[in-house]
Amino acid sequence: MEPIPITEPELAPDDLATLARAKQALEAQPLAMKLASAVGTPIERLLERLPAGAHDTIADATRRALDASLRAAVATLGAPAPTLAGDDNGAAPSRAPSAKPRDWLHKVAVATTGAAGGAFGFFALPAELPVTTTLMFRSICDIARSEGEDLREAEARLQCLAIFGMGSHEQDEQADFGYFVARGALAQAISKASSELASKGVAAHGTPALVRLMNVIAARFSAQVSEQVAAKSIPAIGAVLGAAVNTVFIDHFQQTAHGHFAVRRLERRYGSAAVQAAYRAIESTSSGRASRSRA
Structure with missing residues (x-):
């Protein structure tokens, strides 16, 4: 008797449109290209002009910045989610989508720190980056909520923290769908670290699983911080351009x-296999853009 084939559930039209938008967001042009458009200079050229020891300073500042975010996440673990900028009542989150996040409010705040960084240059990095x-x-x-x-x-x-390690897929360009490759590289580390956090709470800070996760995220995030710092390395960049770089x-x-x-929400509804299959079937906007640039 032949086995009965198992078919994956099909996504509803609205959810398929959501997935298409998610794929477009996840496979958008690399940060370096966005920053180059903002400052009018290739980031690779600016990276070469960074002062000696800059990468060590960036790596240290990146690690401190991520550690501050981790401590904030761990400190309130198990309590109702903290009220974020733009929230009205600080209600505990549910598994259903809630009110739209106010991205613009956070952009304004980060632009303000960028303006300060642009005014004081590279030496402002250790103070600016954690903020x-x-x-x-x-x-x-x-956004997650x-x-x-x-x-x-x-x-x-930890999934929120891991976004800093998912912001770059350049090394996965040859993969069929680089987002899932980048996500998979973090999955085991997130699973082990979340288990330690769930069982030990604040005491889990500094445990091997969390340290390993932070190392992976920091290595990826540091590369993009370097690109951001390079974009601000233009002489006399000023507060206005510094704010623009931080906004990007x-x-x-x-x-x-x-x-x-959005992908995780759809996976909770349809299962990972169905969502990945649908994701792969959607024509990649980034691959189309890449093919046009090679033409």
Whole structure:
């Protein structure tokens, strides 16, 4: 007797449209290209002009910034999700999508820190980056909650932190769908770290699983912070352009968060296999853009 073939559930038209928008957000042009458009200079050229020791400074500032976001996430774990900028009542999140996140409010706040960074240059990085990253993390949490994530759960909060490690897929360009490759690279580390957080709470900070996860995220995020810093390295960049660079920076990660948490919401409804199959069937806007640039 032949086995009965198992068919995956088909996504409803509205959900398929949501998935198409998510894929477009997740496969948008790399951050370096967006920053180059903002400042009018290739980022690769600006990276070469960074002062000696800049990458060590960036790596250290990145790690401190991510650690501040992790501490904020762990400190309130298990309690109702904190009120984020733009919230009216701070109600505990549900698994159903909630009110739309106010991305613009976080953009304004991050633009303000960018203006300060633009005025004081590279030396402002150690002070500016933790503030900028914390604001971005809060925005990501806001987006996650809008897609039905329960931010009282350790795994949901680590998924928010992991967005900083999903913002770049350049190394996965040859994959059929690089988002799932990048996500899969973080999945095991997130699972182990969330288990430690769920069982140990605040005491889990500094445990091997969390350290490994932070190392993976920091390595990926640091590369994009370097691109952001390079964009601000133009002599006399000023406050206006510094604000513009930071706006591009947060928008890049907001779009990644919108795409990622929309995919997770659909997976809760249809299952991972069905969503991945549908995702793969959608024509990639980024591949179309790449083919046109090669023509």
